[in-house]
Amino acid sequence: MITAAEIKWIKxxxxxxxxxxxxxxxxxxxxxxxxxxxxxxxxxRVYRKExxxxxxxxxxxxxxxxxxxxxxxxxxxxxxxxxxxxxxxxLDGIRDPGNLGTILRIADxxxxxxxxxxxxxxxxxxxxxxQATMGAIFRVPFYTAHITSLCSSYPGPVYGTFLDGExxxxxxxxxxxxxxxxxxxxxxSKETAAVVTDRLxxxxxxxxxxxxxxxxxxxxxxxxxxxxxxxxx
Amino acid sequence: MITAAEIKWIKxxxxxxxxxxxxxxxxxxxxxxxxxxxxxxxxxRVYRKExxxxxxxxxxxxxxxxxxxxxxxxxxxxxxxxxxxxxxxxLDGIRDPGNLGTILRIADxxxxxxxxxxxxxxxxxxxxxxQATMGAIFRVPFYTAHITSLCSSYPGPVYGTFLDGExxxxxxxxxxxxxxxxxxxxxxSKETAAVVTDRLxxxxxxxxxxxxxxxxxxxxxxxxxxxxxxxxx
Numbered sequence: 001m002i003t004a005a006e007i008k009w010i011k012x013x014x015x016x017x018x019x020x021x022x023x024x025x026x027x028x029x030x031x032x033x034x035x036x037x038x039x040x041x042x043x044x045r046v047y048r049k050e051x052x053x054x055x056x057x058x059x060x061x062x063x064x065x066x067x068x069x070x071x072x073x074x075x076x077x078x079x080x081x082x083x084x085x086x087x088x089x090x091l092d093g094i095r096d097p098g099n100l101g102t103i104l105r106i107a108d109x110x111x112x113x114x115x116x117x118x119x120x121x122x123x124x125x126x127x128x129x130x131q132a133t134m135g136a137i138f139r140v141p142f143y144t145a146h147i148t149s150l151c152s153s154y155p156g157p158v159y160g161t162f163l164d165g166e167x168x169x170x171x172x173x174x175x176x177x178x179x180x181x182x183x184x185x186x187x188x189s190k191e192t193a194a195v196v197t198d199r200l201x202x203x204x205x206x207x208x209x210x211x212x213x214x215x216x217x218x219x220x221x222x223x224x225x226x227x228x229x230x231x232x233x
Numbered sequence: 234m235i236t237a238a239e240i241k242w243i244k245x246x247x248x249x250x251x252x253x254x255x256x257x258x259x260x261x262x263x264x265x266x267x268x269x270x271x272x273x274x275x276x277x278r279v280y281r282k283e284x285x286x287x288x289x290x291x292x293x294x295x296x297x298x299x300x301x302x303x304x305x306x307x308x309x310x311x312x313x314x315x316x317x318x319x320x321x322x323x324l325d326g327i328r329d330p331g332n333l334g335t336i337l338r339i340a341d342x343x344x345x346x347x348x349x350x351x352x353x354x355x356x357x358x359x360x361x362x363x364q365a366t367m368g369a370i371f372r373v374p375f376y377t378a379h380i381t382s383l384c385s386s387y388p389g390p391v392y393g394t395f396l397d398g399e400x401x402x403x404x405x406x407x408x409x410x411x412x413x414x415x416x417x418x419x420x421x422s423k424e425t426a427a428v429v430t431d432r433l434x435x436x437x438x439x440x441x442x443x444x445x446x447x448x449x450x451x452x453x454x455x456x457x458x459x460x461x462x463x464x465x466x
Binding site for chain 1: 331335339344369372402435442446447448449455456459462463465
């Protein structure tokens with residue numbers, strides 16, 4: 001059973017202000033709910049279609065075809081850990097929920113130690129981001145931070161990709177550092193670019209003819225991170 | 234000026250059946266329209282906000298914030314060219330418009346000679362695909378084909394990524410071949426897998442712990458294609 005008040009409460013969590021005030025977010029789908037349950041996250045309640053009925057499920061679901069199961073999960077109260085002896089991503093204004101979700105999934109696959117996001121990056125607990133992470137949200141440490149300060153106080157190399165950067169394949173790449181990922185439309189901001197120590201470029205093919213003007217932000221992240229990890233394999 | 238009948242006609246092109254019967258598709262935005270005009274595509278007509286008015290623009294646009302310019306473009310009548318002495322992609326059931334658009338953009342950046350898509354891949358002229366290509370649609374040769382037949386009659390290597398494939402970084406990769414990209418949820422179909430000659434795997438980091446169960450289809454495409462091209466740089 002589910003009450004009308006409970007339906008209303010769950011639906012309210014599709015809005016950031018209620019996620020903030022309640023400290024809860026929603027995950028949907030069998031696999032996502034299983035991932036939540038086996039993670040360190042606190043799962044407040046699980047709703048199954050066979051228990052609450054199809055009509056109620058359709059009302060609480062944010063998906064066009066409601067999944068058989070939905071969970072309300074507590075937003076962890078995580079204290080920021082500053083970057084140290086690992087490989088990190090710093091997101092400088094990623095706005096598209098699908099891109100943020102995909103970047104978390106990339107970070108998970110390639111064992112990124114933590115992801116730091118600027119204040120103007122789309123919120124992690126936005127339902128579209130949550131679903132696009134395919135569970136990576138439960139595994140990759142994620143912090144909102146002032147990217148420029150974070151990078152400028154970091155003792156190691158700070159990498160970023162730029163159209164006028166150096167060919168990534170002919171550069172030395174450290175297995176420890178921060179890789180800055182720029183905004184979809186404008187790339188890395190001027191302020192953040194000033195604290196990047198190593199400007200990289202993903203060469204197109206043929207090397208002198210990119211065709212496109214740029215790669216999608218998540219795609220550029222993947223190609224860059226894969227290259228860092230290839231060097232350490 | 235724009236007539237009511239013209240508005241209706243343009244709006245109808247958001248549906249595949251009308252794109253098919255009219256042989257036209259829609260592109261939006263200053264950059265996309267410029268790319269169309271300088272491409273070999275036949276631009277039927279260009280509509281600008283300052284000419285037809287903001288209200289009419291809002292009606293014909295498929296975007297939530299209508300762009301200042303929209304063009305109706307003729308779908309090219311392209312005869313399929315079979316893969317030969319280059320590097321090609323074969324898409325085995327890509328369903329998400331954003332993924333198809335992103336894959337075209339990757340193909341453009343990395344100079345892929347042509348993209349072949351199975352019948353069950355999302356249609357190229359779907360407005361969401363068109364916009365996601367960021368103009369690559371005007372530059373990358375694209376054909377719908379029976380992927381399995383195409384690959385089985387191809388004399389060179391046919392690559393595909395599989396969770397039980399061989400580490401891509403320790404394999405020889407030819408600069409000529411077809412790379413098969415699988416469906417988002419199910420990967421490469423059984424039928425197509427049977428004609429793959431070289432099974433690849435993108436190693437996670439650390440090598441024995443992928444975290445995620447998989448990478449997004451467009452991300453896997455990018456990492457794979459980048460590695461093929463890196464070898465030729």
